[in-house]
Amino acid sequence: DSGVTQTPKHLITATGQRVTLRCSPRSGDLSVYWYQQSLDQGLQFLIQYYNGEERAKGNILERFSAQQFPDLHSELNLSSLELGDSALYFCASSVGASGRVGQYFGPGTRLTVL
Amino acid sequence: AQSVTQLGSHVSVSEGALVLLRCNYSSSVPPYLFWYVQYPNQGLQLLLKYTSAATLVKGINGFEAEFKKSETSFHLTKPSAHMSDAAEYFCAVSVPSTSGTYKYIFGTGTRLKVLA
Numbered sequence: 239d240s241g242v243t244q245t246p247k248h249l250i251t252a253t254g255q256r257v258t259l260r261c262s263p264r265s266g267d268l269s270v271y272w273y274q275q276s277l278d279q280g281l282q283f284l285i286q287y288y289n290g291e292e293r294a295k296g297n298i299l300e301r302f303s304a305q306q307f308p309d310l311h312s313e314l315n316l317s318s319l320e321l322g323d324s325a326l327y328f329c330a331s332s333v334g335a336s337g338r339v340g341q342y343f344g345p346g347t348r349l350t351v352l
Numbered sequence: 353a354q355s356v357t358q359l360g361s362h363v364s365v366s367e368g369a370l371v372l373l374r375c376n377y378s379s380s381v382p383p384y385l386f387w388y389v390q391y392p393n394q395g396l397q398l399l400l401k402y403t404s405a406a407t408l409v410k411g412i413n414g415f416e417a418e419f420k421k422s423e424t425s426f427h428l429t430k431p432s433a434h435m436s437d438a439a440e441y442f443c444a445v446s447v448p449s450t451s452g453t454y455k456y457i458f459g460t461g462t463r464l465k466v467l468a
Binding site: 240242271280281283286293294296328330335336337338339340341342343344345346 | 458459
């Protein structure tokens with residue numbers, strides 16, 4: 239158990255809908271990262287937040303947005319969903335924002351768009 | 353541009369045999385390097401990391417990796433494979449960007465199969 243929690247575990251929705259994925263980092267970790275894992279794209283870094291502020295942006299679509307709240311939990315919002323958004327979404331956390339620390343991954347949310 | 357290449361999307365070894373998973377990176381600045389393992393239906397777990405200290409890094413579950421700058425490699429090894437090592441392994445690199453943040457890039461993964 240990494241200490242990172244993600245809800246829900248599974249999500250099934252329809253095209254055009256909007257969903258929110260939630261992540262709670264390990265106790266004491268200030269950085270939260272979001273990743274998308276799919277068979278064709280592999281593991282793609284989406285976005286990083288550090289202590290409530292956006293820190294780094296990866297391959298995140300404009301239809302997607304995220305935020306980190308004062309209690310440090312984070313939410314990833316996916317809107318106007320398309321079939322191709324079906325994937326595993328992972329949240330990870332680390333104690334700082336430095337790239338030298340490893341990340342602790344949550345169990346993921348499996349999103350299926352029908 | 354920074355990149356990570358994992359040679360071999362699938363590797364099979366016999367139980368008790370040497371495990372060697374290859375990772376090469378491309379970076380214009382000294383990178384931080386990581387290996388992660390993903391068991392079925394689970395998130396990634398950090399195995400080990402290289403952060404410019406010792407070039408031979410020991411991780412959990414008997415794995416180790418050696419940073420070779422001249423070869424731009426960070427191969428993962430384990431002397432004797434165990435059935436429980438069957439999983440997918442990801443090499444990752446973290447490099448600083450001009451904005452002072454870090455960019456994380458993961459390889460495409462190598463699925464390790466251990467044969468009895």
